[in-house]
Structures are given as structure tokens and as C-alpha cells.
Amino acid sequence: MKKALGMSGRRRAGNAVYHVFMVLLSLAMIYPFIWSLFSSFKAREQLYTDSPLNMIPHPFTLDNYKRAFEVLPFGNFLLNSVFLSIAIPICMIAIASITAYALTRLEFWGRNLLFLAFIATMMIPSHVTLIPNYKTIVDMNLYNTYTALFLTNVFTASNAFNIFFFRQFFLSIPKDLENAAIIDGCSRFKVFFRVVLPNAKPAIATTAILSFRSVWNAFLMPMLIINDYDKLTLTVGLKYLKEWEPNWAVLLAGATLSIVPIVIVFLIFQKHFMASSMNSGFGGK
Helix, strand or coil, rough: HHHHHHHHHHHHHHHHHHHHHHHHHCCCCHHHHHHHHHHCCCHHHHHHHCCCCCCCCCCCCCHHHCCCCCCCCCHHHHHHHHHHHHHHHHHHHHHHHHHHHHHHHHHHCCCHHHHHHHHHHCCCCCCCCHHHHHHHHHHHCCCCCHHHHHHHHHHCHHHHHHHHHHHHHHCCCHHHHHHHHHHHCCCCCHHHHHHHHHHHHHHHHHCCCCCCHHHHHHHHHHHHHHCCCCCCCHHHHHHHHHCCHHHHHHHHHHHHHHHHHHHHHHHHHHHHHHHHHHHHCCCCC
């Protein structure tokens, strides 16, 4: 009995140490983001003179956000990023899901070879294809257009991962559901839209979050392709904000604006995202 109690006590002590360590680690990881958020509401003098541990702004001010919108057309940058980060992931999810369903359920020659080709594109660093993609865009007269950004996102390695993810998830969906729908008279397209997609909400939510984050944070390709000031995205706009505004409090305000949409998207899709994390379909067949 004493031995059992001793083992139970050690287990509880170990769990307590583990949880304390994880809490401290979480605080260490989240502290820079919290500091950036609070510092964006500080006056310039406080930001440069106060200790980094003093996060409370005094006085609380919105001048940094006002200044960010005065220096550059941040409203246009924000709208451009929101439009691209919604429209491009929708196209990516549509193409990836249809392609993955064909690779999962349709029998045709070279199916596995085609899937391996998609996977192989994920092994190629994006910087290797940067110059060929840029040259292709220029030759197609798509420079300084959003169409180029659509093409460079939909037909690249990032969407190849989405195809892989959807395929693995579709493998976990029982074929009996589709066979029953086919017996009732549904075509393959109706089966896909009425049976498969409703059961793939966790996969859709996961790819939506990852694709939104990827497009929202994209910097190199939008900077190379977009030359019109009114078409710039928020991440590229932050680069120009750093050049035009030496006040770090204003830069932190702009950085905060770039983080908020990602948090909102995650909060909207978190339920399905967590479901996908628990049951991502990587074991089905």
C-alpha cells in the first residue's frame, strides 16, 4: 500500500512539474506577441525608455495606428490581402479536393505515378523555381496582375501538399457511403459534392487555415510580381512602412494588423481544425 501511494505521489509530482514547465514554456513563446500588441499602443518615448517587462501602455494611445494609415494606404493593403487570402485558398481547396478525389476513387492508368509526381514537387525548394516562374509570368504578360499570384499559389508545391492531405483524408471515408449514393442514382460529381465534401469538413477547415496563412504571409512573390502601389499586399506594405516610418511603435501597430486576421480565421475554423488534428485520416485506406 505504501509503495502504491509512493508511486502515485511521484506520478502526481511528475505531472505537476510537467505542467509547470509547459506553462512557463508557453509564456516564453507567447510573450513576444503580447509585448508587440501592448507596445503598439504605447507612445514612442515609453517604448524606447521603459523596461521590456513593463507592458502596460501609459498613456494608452491609438496614434500609432493612425500614423500607419497616414504614412501609407494601409486600408488598400489590408483589402488586397483579405481579397487574395480568401479567393486564392478557395481556388486551392477546389482544385486540390477534386484532384485528390480523382486520385483516390477513380481507376486510371498512371494514377500512382501522377500522385508521386505531385509529391515530388514538394521536395523542390521554392527558391529553385523562383526564376522560371517569374520568367513564365513575364512571357505570359501577367506581370503586375493578381492572376499571376493565383497561378503561383494554385499550381505550386503548397497546393501539392493540399492534394496529399485531401487524398489521405478521403481514404478514411468508407466507400459504402459512395456506393449507396451511386445505387440511388447519383453521378460521380453528385457523390463528390453531396457525400464526400460534407464528410471532409475537418480537412477543408485545415487546408483553409494553412492556405490562408500561406497567402497572407507571402512576401517574396508578391514583391517581385506586383509593381502597382495600389495592388500591394499588407506584408509588402510593411516593408515600405519600415522605410518611410522610423518609429518602431508604428511598425508594431502595422505588424499587429497583419496578425489579427490569422487569429480570426483560426478562431472561426478551430473546431474543425481540432477534429482534423485528432482524426486526420492518415491511417485509412
